[in-house]
Amino acid sequence: MSAAGRFLRRTQRGYMFWCPGCESAHLVTTDGTPAWSFNGDLEAPTFSPSVLVKCGRAVDPAFVPEPGDPPGICHSFVTNGRIQFLEDCTHALAGQTVDLPNFEEASR
Numbered sequence: 001m002s003a004a005g006r007f008l009r010r011t012q013r014g015y016m017f018w019c020p021g022c023e024s025a026h027l028v029t030t031d032g033t034p035a036w037s038f039n040g041d042l043e044a045p046t047f048s049p050s051v052l053v054k055c056g057r058a059v060d061p062a063f064v065p066e067p068g069d070p071p072g073i074c075h076s077f078v079t080n081g082r083i084q085f086l087e088d089c090t091h092a093l094a095g096q097t098v099d100l101p102n103f104e105e106a107s108r
Contacts, residue, residue: 005042007081007100014038017045018106019053021085021093022074025107026053044081045100051076 004010008017014030015038028047030038039046053074075086084097 003104005045006102006104008042008045009103015045015047016103017078017083018101018103019074019076019083020098020101020106021076021083021089021091022053025103026051026074028078041081045078046080047078050086051078 001009001011001016004015008015009025011027013032014028014036016025016027018024019026028036028038028051030036030047036047036049036051051074055072072090073088074091075088077084077086078100081100082097083100085091085093085095087095089095
């Protein structure tokens with residue numbers, strides 16, 4: 001993984017951005033299948049279509065979360081360097097739009 005501007009990290013398969021709702025990185029595959037489109041702008045990235053991340057109970061109904069485990073669903077649009085969290089998110093930022101955080105600072 002290598003730096004790709006302030007907001008993204010480049011991987012072999014695409015890009016990662018830091019999600020402040022989940023307090024973790026999300027991978028957007030741009031090289032492979034499935035593939036999201038990317039506008040190529042490292043300062044104001046846009047990925048399309050929406051980014052849907054499921055974990056925990058969202059993928060395994062028998063999952064028993066531990067304190068600090070990430071939420072089950074994070075669904076967002078990343079547009080012009082901002083994250084629009086959709087209402088089906090199970091974290092506190094559902095329904096809000098925030099600036100992409102600086103990856104290095106947020107991931108510490």
